[in-house]
Amino acid sequence: MxxxxxxxxxxxxxxxxxxxxxxxxxxxxxxxxxxxxxxxxxxxxxxxxxxxxxxxxxxxxxxxxxxxxxxxxxxxxxxxxxxxxxxxxxxxxxxxxxxxxxxxEPKYMLAMKCISARWDTSDRDDVVFLIKLLKLKKAKQVFDLIEAYYPKNKIPSKTQFFVDELFEL
Structure with a gap:
């Protein structure tokens, strides 16, 4: 490491x-x-x-x-x-x-981490950290941020499941 x-x-x-x-x-x-x-x-x-x-x-x-x-x-x-x-x-x-x-910048890091999201890595912890850093309270805020940087056709469906699940906890 x-x-x-x-x-x-x-x-x-x-x-x-x-x-x-x-x-x-x-x-x-x-x-x-x-x-x-x-x-x-x-x-x-x-x-x-x-x-x-x-x-x-x-x-x-x-x-x-x-x-x-x-x-x-x-x-x-x-x-x-x-x-x-x-x-x-x-x-x-x-x-x-x-x-x-x-x-x-942190907003882009969050968007990129959500796009590449893998549950079996540190991505989940990193995304949670960045959401707190940016003081985001709702999944929609995260999705809006992702869409500000990535075209919709480049956002995998796993990203939505990943983010939704984080806000269900």
């Missing part, structure tokens, strides 16, 4: 590697890394889901660093990129010499 301190350390290592290449990188965090780094909602995450550029260079450097640190080659991955749609605000997390790290 990757703690907040370990993730920051890994990003510092990545910054150093980018510096040696004379490259500037950008990482947009999503998922558990945001819940860990931005909200302190959990102590650790199993990996860092993100979008990043330059993609090939950062992927190669992350694999190299992962190997050196005894981490899986996918500790930094872009597996969640299919859930990311444009049109959200960003919050800067780190601004290093050769690496910028940001996270989506």
């Amino acid at each position: 990757l703690s907040q301190a370990k993730i920051r350390y890994l990003f510092t290592r990545l910054n150093d590697e980018l510096s040696q290449l004379g490259e500037i990188g950008e990482i947009g965090l999503v998922g558990g890394a945001v819940m860990c780094l931005v909200y302190n909602a959990r102590e650790s995450t199993k990996d860092v889901d993100a979008i990043f550029e330059p993609t090939k260079i950062i992927r190669r450097l992350a694999e190299k660093i992962g190997k050196q640190e005894g981490l899986p080659p996918t500790w930094l991955n872009d597996g969640a990129k299919g859930f990311i749609f444009p049109g959200f605000g960003r919050e800067e997390i780190l601004n290093l010499s050769h690496l910028r790290v940001w996270a989506p």
Whole structure:
């Protein structure tokens, strides 16, 4: 598991590697890394889901660093990129010499977590945390927020069941 301190350390290592290449990188965090780094909602995450550029260079450097640190080659991955749609605000997390790290605004994080909702992961706890953070009281408020970021045809039916069930508790 990757703690907040370990993730920051890994990003510092990545910054150093980018510096040696004379490259500037950008990482947009999503998922558990945001819940860990931005909200302190959990102590650790199993990996860092993100979008990043330059993609090939950062992927190669992350694999190299992962190997050196005894981490899986996918500790930094872009597996969640299919859930990311444009049109959200960003919050800067780190601004290093050769690496910028940001996270989506909390409303977007909630919408994205609801879209990707999986009961067998930390998604439920993350969604509950974000609903409380945003002071939402009704399922309709959550659905309105989701629809503000995602086209209706991209919202799976499981999202409605997931959110409805949260408000039934």
